[in-house]
Amino acid sequence: MTEDNTAPIIEFSNVAKRFGPLTVLDDFNFTVRKGEKVTLIGPSGSGKSTVLRILMTLEPFQDGRLTLSGMSYHEPNGKGPFKASERHLRQIRTHVGMVFQSFNLFPHMTVLRNVVEAPLRVLGIARAEAECRALQLLDMVGLADKKDFYPSQLSGGQQQRVAIARALAMRPRVLLFDEPTSALDPQLVGEVLSVIRGLAHEHDLTMLLVTHEMRFAREVSDRVCFFDKGRICEQGAPDEIFGAPREARTREFLSSVLA
Amino acid sequence: MDWTAYLPMLWQGAFVTMTITLASIAVGAVLAFVFGIMRVEGGPILSTIALCYTEVFRGTSLLVQLFWFYYALPLVGLSFDPITTGILVLAAHAGGYGAEIVRGALSSVSTQQLEAARALNFSRLQTLFRVSLPQAIVEMMPAFGNLAIETLKLSSLVSLISIADLTFAAQSIRNITLDSTSIYSITLLCYFAMSLVLMVAIRVVERLVRRGQAFPQMPRS
Ligand SMILES: Nc1ncnc2c1ncn2[C@@H]1O[C@H](COP(=O)(O)OP(=O)(O)OP(=O)(O)O)[C@@H](O)[C@H]1O
Numbered sequence A: 001m002t003e004d005n006t007a008p009i010i011e012f013s014n015v016a017k018r019f020g021p022l023t024v025l026d027d028f029n030f031t032v033r034k035g036e037k038v039t040l041i042g043p044s045g046s047g048k049s050t051v052l053r054i055l056m057t058l059e060p061f062q063d064g065r066l067t068l069s070g071m072s073y074h075e076p077n078g079k080g081p082f083k084a085s086e087r088h089l090r091q092i093r094t095h096v097g098m099v100f101q102s103f104n105l106f107p108h109m110t111v112l113r114n115v116v117e118a119p120l121r122v123l124g125i126a127r128a129e130a131e132c133r134a135l136q137l138l139d140m141v142g143l144a145d146k147k148d149f150y151p152s153q154l155s156g157g158q159q160q161r162v163a164i165a166r167a168l169a170m171r172p173r174v175l176l177f178d179e180p181t182s183a184l185d186p187q188l189v190g191e192v193l194s195v196i197r198g199l200a201h202e203h204d205l206t207m208l209l210v211t212h213e214m215r216f217a218r219e220v221s222d223r224v225c226f227f228d229k230g231r232i233c234e235q236g237a238p239d240e241i242f243g244a245p246r247e248a249r250t251r252e253f254l255s256s257v258l259a
Numbered sequence B: 001m002d003w004t005a006y007l008p009m010l011w012q013g014a015f016v017t018m019t020i021t022l023a024s025i026a027v028g029a030v031l032a033f034v035f036g037i038m039r040v041e042g043g044p045i046l047s048t049i050a051l052c053y054t055e056v057f058r059g060t061s062l063l064v065q066l067f068w069f070y071y072a073l074p075l076v077g078l079s080f081d082p083i084t085t086g087i088l089v090l091a092a093h094a095g096g097y098g099a100e101i102v103r104g105a106l107s108s109v110s111t112q113q114l115e116a117a118r119a120l121n122f123s124r125l126q127t128l129f130r131v132s133l134p135q136a137i138v139e140m141m142p143a144f145g146n147l148a149i150e151t152l153k154l155s156s157l158v159s160l161i162s163i164a165d166l167t168f169a170a171q172s173i174r175n176i177t178l179d180s181t182s183i184y185s186i187t188l189l190c191y192f193a194m195s196l197v198l199m200v201a202i203r204v205v206e207r208l209v210r211r212g213q214a215f216p217q218m219p220r221s
């Protein structure tokens, strides 16, 4: 186990990401070890979502090298903006899952179908087995009794918990959370955070979490990275970053959000 | 002679009109989905083909299309009977407009939904058939409804390629009885009754595809 936990699962080396003339990431370096729980914090527009979206293959990047479990995102002779074939990208996606700020459940499917559809169609798991596993996951997020409801019949917090179950059903090694509680009413934040807190105890699951819930970040993460203008300005154990930040920018940001 | 004696003839015409309309709607819907999907998902070549198809059939007169398929096509060796010609041309016309409806609805599916599908590793075809189309189809329904009614009304043009539809029957009867007022009033009512039936049918289909969305069904316990 200890060996596993030192192997890097994600490696950004000198990655550059531009939107037209706007450079969002420049010479970006970032490594995550297997099983690590990393929180990304920082001001709006600093590139946190971009890092997750690149990992999920929702955004291409221009230069540098990114690997996941040793697999490079760019192929040597890859074409198109992603410099890789769709087949290669789908191979990468088998290792990553993502939970979105706005849940993005499929509105025309029941809760159970939302969770079961991808394992059934993409992984080719038999229906009985897929449903059994989906019900376990729904039970874990406390929503087994809502399996036949449609997303529009659920609260935001419930929808987000279904979205987490849906992502887990694909058995990702890396799970990305982009501000999972930002779209929720304050009284619904807790139920989603407690589900994520439960996942933080899963040793094999690597988690990257973008959040504005600083107390939560301090509690669940192994490492906190403070982003500023597309760079990791400061990173370290939660107690270091929140307790004794070295950089002036970090102190400034923390005092503005904790105020 | 009293025009009521000609009611059976009118009825036969109405039957032909309904048959042609329903067949055109069915074939047109298939064309609409095929070419609409080609526009969005087809890559450069297929989407250009689909674009040409929609623009040609939307940009030229339906009557001239009918004449062309009925009189000009046989000259190059391809001829169909009048009913088939009428159905094909009406279907192609409805398909041209329908493909635009399909394209519009497919491109209005939110990128968030497509990103969720990608994050779950759906293939492009799975995303299309399991995520995009089921949502887009709900958006298409009102426009498809209008198109179906439009097709019914445009079907009267097939009387000009000698098909004995409702309009053709009405004209024949009028030529004999010379009672324009009664016969055309009855004919208008017939068209109106048929479009009412169509509208109800469309509502039923709309209800079916809307399950779980705007009118979520309560789960059965
Ligand atoms: N599709 C896009 N096209 C152009 N610019 C974009 C696009 N997406 C993001 N950007 C820009 O990239 C920069 C980084 O955006 P990103 O969403 O990664 O920030 P963030 O740290 O997640 O911020 P927030 O806390 O507001 O979510 C911003 O300046 C943003 O305007």
Ligand SMILES: [Mg+2]
Binding pocket: A048, A049, A050, A178
């Ligand atoms: Mg963001």
